[in-house]
Amino acid sequence: MSIIRFVNTDGLPAFLAYLSKDARVLAPVEKPADKKSVVFEEWTQGKPFTLEKATVPAKEAVLPQCETLLTYKRDKDPEDPSRVSLKLDDTPQAVPTVVFACRPCDARGYVTLDRPYLQGPMVDPYYKARREQLTVLTLTCPRGCSTCFCHWVGGGPSSPEGSDVLMTEVEGGIVLQGLTPRGDALLEGSGLEDGAARFPDAEAARKAAWATLNKAPDLKEAPAKVAARFTDVDFWEKETDRCLSCGACTYFCPTCYCFNITDEGDGYQKPGRRLRTWDNCMSPLFTREASGHNPRTAKALRMRNRVSHKFATYPENWGAFSCNGCGRCISNCPVCLDIRAIVLDAVNAE
Template sequence: MAAKFLPQDQLVPWLAELSETYRTLVPRQEGDAVVYRPFSEEQAPELRLRPTVSAKSAVFPQCEALMTFKYEKDEQDLGRVRLNIEEKKHAAPTLVVGGRGCDAAGFNTFDRVYITDKVTDQNYLNRREQTLFISLVCDRPATTCFCNWVGGGPADTKGSDVQMTALPDGWLLESVTEKGETLLNSSLLTNGESRIEEARGIKSMAEDRMEEAPDISTAPEHLLALFDNAEFWEEVSDRCISCGTCTYLCPTCYCFNITDEKFGMEGVRLRTWDNCMSNLFTMEASGHNPRPTKAHRLKNRVGHKFSYYPSIHGGNMACSGCGRCIKSCPVSVDIRAIVKKAIAAPTAAEE
């Protein structure tokens, strides 16, 4: 695979060059938040701070039209109405630059759900196939980071097409996939073979800065054993206010809602992100809600990520350890502490 060096003063020109081919999304500081926005030569991307939001909207938009529909009267038989449907498939070559490895790895969680032998979500697939990720090595992991708990790391390349390592005078770009290698065919980049060892040292130091990861391989069975333990879930959810910040910022949350918005004889079917911490998430038409309290809802969120999902998908956790749900939680609920507490809790067999 290729290794190229990008000088600091060539970052903006290089991104401008890529923007001629790709819808290029980069982190940008807006107020206190760092969010992904289309690249603009007038404003350099923010690559020092971790993005506040995940990059999932690049492939899984917060709101998207799945189809439009229109009712038309049959001119030959006015008693009949014809329904015309136009399916919407969105696909534009897209490049996401500056996310961390945990962002890119998050899409592996989506893939196991939306791209299967039985059912494939075509809108997701179209975007996924045309989206490339240039991830930045997390050289100074935050105290809320725990990617190494779930098989990742500050320099993890799973899901990335190019890995970007910050050096004192620029960045080393190393291709991970063949598609990623095509992104490095620019005259603005120089040969980076001589900087590989330097970058390797930075990655090694980043790994050393991570706290030692506990063994959470038994989390699936321990969480399942606590399913009916109301006291446990009421205790760990006591501070939660069901705001949903954790779900909206999470790179692996993939739940959605479908609504039809109708205007006269025309309308559109929309898919929007849903929030499992909302009290309406499981509200049934009858008025019954099987998850009426925040304890029920937090049990589902934690259980899904660390028990139900791995039991279905070969032990893979539905979490990339980015720590956003911890860092941005307004009441400091820590999902790591919940998982560790569940593992330490005695099961019925042990009592």
């Protein structure tokens, strides 16, 4: 039986203070802008936070937008300047981190990233170090929205996948349910009151959230059907005619994991460093080779690669979609390109 706790709404700041004693806590914070945005930031005592769905997922907890992989220093031998020694420091930069109040689609995003970074031919030590120190407290969604389609791809408003603690809003507060040994241990030491009596309210709230969703289409044949459209350039040109190649769909995605590597400095006068930064497969430069040749100059071919990876190639390799249906690529697209429509057109095409 998992640990169940309850916290009053007024008690959330104290709970966050408990979480931040031994870890960095990333909580959703509302930012003033013409278009309201909610981003994850490190929480400190007294800092306002929100329980609204974040505009940007908390992917940086395990895959920072820019990170130093290693630093290097070159030293010439004063007796023989032709001899150069190279010192490297590739120690992963990882600290205990708690992600507070992300959504189920975001928590499933960590599982999606785990497969290529931890279960592939090579384990990424930088990702692994952060992932092992990550605790995820997920807030279930109270209802569906027009751009969400998590239930199309195996998730849902109360999906537990990827979460250590599942939180559900009920009248007067939040019910917290431990899902993993790490989550149970966190709740046991929290000092929060027992929430078993309120758990039926949480279950009712979760059921009500599912009831707000429209019926999901059957995407069982999507991997094969999307793959079959790969060479149909006319199909992709038609589907992506409005695309601006701005890359918003990739930068707001909780499961995109392409990156670029850049070296800064030669390491002689001061240490140089090797950086890993998010890359954007919708950029015209993404596939440009050292020779100057670029196999994907057309935006239709780049979007073909992006959609095919999420709904055909990744499922072929890992048995699951690499899209979690969060809908951010739709809500943040300046021309409202809808990945759902592309996939359904591929599935229904003759």
